[in-house]
Amino acid sequence: MAESAAVEYRIDRRSGVATYLQIVQQTKQALRLGLLGPGDRLPTAREVVEATAINPNTVLKAYRELEREGLVEARRGLGTFVTRTLGGAAAADDAPLRAELADWTRRARAAGLEKDDVSALFTAVLDRTFEGDQAG
Structure with missing residues (x-):
């Protein structure tokens, strides 16, 4: 089983940005910076919930949005994996x-x-x- 990628979500409840969008934005930032790459597994919803104390459905909504954008792929029973990166420069x-x-x-x-x-x-x-x- 693949290791979770080194991405730690930080939720700012005062930002006015929806929590699921913060997860989407932070994932995209990690993709742009090369912290996440194709094949890396995102933290499980449970891991994100334990680290941030947010609702599991919020995490799943963020991951569905990333999947809709073609950045990740959910594999039943295995997790959610990065399918492509962002940004032009390595x-x-x-x-x-x-x-x-x-x-x-x-x-x-x-x-x-x-x-x-x-x-x-x-x-x-x-x-x-x-x-x-x-x-x-």
């Missing part, structure tokens, strides 16, 4: 960018910004950078 290719971002994050923290402040700042810059790329 994880090794983004190492210089990751190092720069880590350095920037440390400087922001040293300047007194809290995690939510850094996230808001980064998201604002990210949104502005990709503004014209989204078809509305």
